[in-house]
Amino acid sequence: MKSTWVQSRPGRRLRAALQRGAQSALEFLAPRHCELCGGHIGMTQRRFEFACDACVDALPPAPAPAELLNRPAARAGHASTALDAVYARFLLCREAHTHELIHALKYRGCRRIGLEFGAELARTLRHMDFDDVDALVPVPLHAARQRERGFNQAEYLARGAAAVLQIPVYPHALRRGGYTASQTGLTALQRQDARRRNFRPGPQAAALRNAHVLIVDDVFTTGATVNACAGTLREQGVRRIEAAALAAAE
Numbered sequence: 556m557k558s559t560w561v562q563s564r565p566g567r568r569l570r571a572a573l574q575r576g577a578q579s580a581l582e583f584l585a586p587r588h589c590e591l592c593g594g595h596i597g598m599t600q601r602r603f604e605f606a607c608d609a610c611v612d613a614l615p616p617a618p619a620p621a622e623l624l625n626r627p628a629a630r631a632g633h634a635s636t637a638l639d640a641v642y643a644r645f646l647l648c649r650e651a652h653t654h655e656l657i658h659a660l661k662y663r664g665c666r667r668i669g670l671e672f673g674a675e676l677a678r679t680l681r682h683m684d685f686d687d688v689d690a691l692v693p694v695p696l697h698a699a700r701q702r703e704r705g706f707n708q709a710e711y712l713a714r715g716a717a718a719v720l721q722i723p724v725y726p727h728a729l730r731r732g733g734y735t736a737s738q739t740g741l742t743a744l745q746r747q748d749a750r751r752r753n754f755r756p757g758p759q760a761a762a763l764r765n766a767h768v769l770i771v772d773d774v775f776t777t778g779a780t781v782n783a784c785a786g787t788l789r790e791q792g793v794r795r796i797e798a799a800a801l802a803a804a805e
């Protein structure tokens with residue numbers, strides 16, 4: 556046993572040295588920069604690939620779930636929504652770098668930012684009163700928008716969260732668009748609302764009957780979008796519907 560260990564030690568050292576060398580070469584060739592502050596991400600900052608630890612730690616936390624759940628009800632002007640609970644990880648505010656994070660997620664085309672911060676969202680959910688979810692449903696993009704962007708950031712957040720929570724993702728439970736109703740007589744805000752609310756069941760919706768579903772989105776503002784998604788899922792017989800967003804607006 557001992558001789559094996561003695562023989563293998565130089566091999567392990569060599570492998571470790573090669574790994575360090577390869578990592579250094581990679582950092583030299585393609586140095587990683589924080590998407591939030593632009594600074595270099597050093598070898599010692601390993602929690603996130605796309606943001607330095609200092610930036611992520613400085614992002615303010617989102618409001619409490621109870622406060623978030625009040626938003627769609629307040630906007631709709633009645634006391635109930637189709638949502639049973641709402642969670643978010645960060646607060647989207649002017650003073651913090653959260654906007655840079657959401658911008659990088661949507662427009663830099665980095666699917667891995669979605670996976671990475673979806674996992675971060677899931678780690679937060681684990682510390683909350685959150686349990687027994689059967690399926691993650693990302694808020695879909697309009698087909699044209701998805702073609703233009705190449706991917707749906709909410710789906711990648713959901714996939715990142717799914718890896719941590721060990722819950723399957725249903726990216727085709729909802730469809731977006733097909734909106735044809737007359738827009739005349741509506742204000743710009745009402746038109747925007749009507750477009751946002753235009754969700755219909757997708758091919759995976761039937762499999763979610765009686766399920767407990769978590770809708771995943773990048774940003775939670777008034778809650779109109781996820782509430783519309785929840786309404787469509789409720790009509791399909793989904794039993795309990797919660798929503799989680801990477802960031803909640805102030």
Ligand SMILES: [Zn+2]
Pocket residue numbers: 589590591592593594606607608609610611
């Ligand atoms: Zn940074």
